[in-house]
Amino acid sequence: MTPRASAMAPDDRRKAILDVLVPLIVEKGGDVSTREIARAAGIAEGTIFRVFPDKKSLMLAAAEEAINPADGQAAFDEALAGVVGLRAQVVVATERVLDRMRMTMSVMMAVRQHLMGLHDDHDHDEHENEKERQGPHGEGERPGHGGKPAFGPPPFVIKAQEDLHRRLTGLFEPHRDELAVEPSVAAIALRSLIFGASRPELGMAAALTPDQIANLLLDGVRRRDS
Known part of the structure; x- marks a missing residue:
């Protein structure tokens, strides 16, 4: 039977999941499934997605917590x-x-x-921003001129x-x-x-x-x- 997660504030739940996930990634690599993560954390799989919108955000949060x-x-x-x-x-x-x-x-x-x-994602955003800077006639600032790398x-x-x-x-x-x-x-x-x-x-x-x-x-x- 899937365990029922006890009531916990979102920040506390986030930390509890990451505390389990980081060593799990070290042990099993990036292919670890959300089902395995939930089992290790003692929670239902759906509980993970009440804190993280998708697996990408979950894994990036693990990288941030690790470093x-x-x-x-x-x-x-x-x-x-x-x-x-x-x-x-x-x-x-x-x-x-x-x-x-x-x-x-x-x-x-x-x-x-x-x-x-x-x-x-960054490249896509930069492309869209560049189109806005150039305007309808292709004019405007060139990327990297006075802007960020x-x-x-x-x-x-x-x-x-x-x-x-x-x-x-x-x-x-x-x-x-x-x-x-x-x-x-x-x-x-x-x-x-x-x-x-x-x-x-x-x-x-x-x-x-x-x-x-x-x-x-x-x-x-x-x-x-x-």
Whole structure:
């Protein structure tokens, strides 16, 4: 018998579904069915579509949750609670971002067809907008002249990077007096090391551990007696 979903606010129901869906995508890939999702969440299949209009929006929401979870800042703060010292905090933060990055890559690869659909939708909208700009005689602005680029990362990816930058800047801010650069610069350096540490999509195995990243960030690569 199909389980009957308990009463839940839409935002809470959305989060509950995504909490189940993200690891399910990592395990089974993007072909996971809404029936399987509903079974894993303990709800009726129709309940999913009371929150998400279609499977595409559901899968894109999973990608957004993977790269930038709604409770990301709270979970980050909780992980660092009681961790003393800048080096130890950098190691913990690096472990978390690396783990999230690997999971996100799995989810993004699984939902890539839906991400490409965003590209197609954008192209269609740009085509319609261009026709309106040109008017009935084909005159008007040309695409890309003084406007935005034709296509870039989805807004949720840009927001995820902005949020991560703020999070890492906040990590360094209490240690400002220990730094030779601004906390925001230290955040960029740490993020660059983390993102360069493991790029399996480029055939690169994990090359740097969190401890190595912390050492390189805080101490550099030169010997102290050089």
